[in-house]
Amino acid sequence: MHDPGPAIEIRSLTKRYGRTTGVEDIDISVGTGEVFGFLGPNGAGKTTTIRCLVGLLRPTSGSVRLLGHDPVDGHRQVAPRLGYVPGELRFYPELTGARTLGLLAALQGAPSPRRAELCERLGLTAADLARTVGEYSRGMKQKLGLVQALQHDPELVVLDEPTEGLDPLVQETFYELLAEAAAAGRTVLLSSHVLPEVQRTCGRVAIVRQGRLVTVQSVAELRRARARRVRLAFADGQGERPLPGADRWPPRWTGNRAELLVPPDEVVDALRGLLALPVADLTVEEAGLDEAFLDLYRSPVEKT
Numbered sequence: 001m002h003d004p005g006p007a008i009e010i011r012s013l014t015k016r017y018g019r020t021t022g023v024e025d026i027d028i029s030v031g032t033g034e035v036f037g038f039l040g041p042n043g044a045g046k047t048t049t050i051r052c053l054v055g056l057l058r059p060t061s062g063s064v065r066l067l068g069h070d071p072v073d074g075h076r077q078v079a080p081r082l083g084y085v086p087g088e089l090r091f092y093p094e095l096t097g098a099r100t101l102g103l104l105a106a107l108q109g110a111p112s113p114r115r116a117e118l119c120e121r122l123g124l125t126a127a128d129l130a131r132t133v134g135e136y137s138r139g140m141k142q143k144l145g146l147v148q149a150l151q152h153d154p155e156l157v158v159l160d161e162p163t164e165g166l167d168p169l170v171q172e173t174f175y176e177l178l179a180e181a182a183a184a185g186r187t188v189l190l191s192s193h194v195l196p197e198v199q200r201t202c203g204r205v206a207i208v209r210q211g212r213l214v215t216v217q218s219v220a221e222l223r224r225a226r227a228r229r230v231r232l233a234f235a236d237g238q239g240e241r242p243l244p245g246a247d248r249w250p251p252r253w254t255g256n257r258a259e260l261l262v263p264p265d266e267v268v269d270a271l272r273g274l275l276a277l278p279v280a281d282l283t284v285e286e287a288g289l290d291e292a293f294l295d296l297y298r299s300p301v302e303k304t
């Protein structure tokens, strides 16, 4: 079978804004059909990377390829196959929602077979679409942003914090749309601060910090490699008490229950000490991505 190659290829990408470094030496490859998360604290370089990727910024050095093309030189080939939700949506305020979608479809250079269905599912009514975008609420603009990104059913969708401003019901619809896109073999790059969202929707994630790539891992790997959450309940009513190893694994107490985060290779050690106490109940589970993520946020960035 023909190998479509990576949908996104970012090689040694560096972007400077004058003396400020946006990103430095980023390498990321996203395979066709992946739902890929892009995480990092404020100012880490996510938007810079994405703007280079979709051709809105020129890299200072390094290269990016989208669906096998340079995003600027290959714009005509890429536009009909790419959906993009920018982090800061800017529409012409005097145009109606319907005109806006039509204008953006013309720029995409592709028909919009999914427009009506997406408007309906995201709750943009005909009356909404007849109003000018200047009158839209933030959430309505965000919905319009999603409709325009998906209306031509593109092979590749790049989303820069797409759920900002969406209410929980609409967010659910968005997750359904993502799951459907994944099932249909579409490629998705999702930049987000919402960790449960990434945990739920993405297979692999890249984490950037201070303009550098910290790690690229699968969500499962990231969770496995990071802390285990140990929960203990004590049989007596004494409540808080000194625990062995509290300096290494500081406990959080709720009445008679303690919760500690322990690195995987120290769990057996921790349990040996803890089980000498009158423990009534004990569970050990993988920590969520949020703990793994915070850990990586704090870990030092290696300079090469």
Ligand SMILES: Nc1ncnc2c1ncn2[C@@H]1O[C@H](COP(=O)(O)OP(=O)(O)OP(=O)(O)O)[C@@H](O)[C@H]1O
Residues within 6 Å of the ligand: 017, 020, 021, 022, 023, 040, 041, 042, 043, 044, 045, 046, 047, 048, 049, 087
């Ligand atoms: N137009 C610009 N001019 C100068 N510096 C910029 C510009 N845009 C971004 N930067 C700088 O580049 C770095 C990366 O910013 P970027 O917006 O890519 O981060 P981000 O990860 O998207 O952050 P956030 O999560 O806050 O949206 C920051 O230090 C930022 O100040």
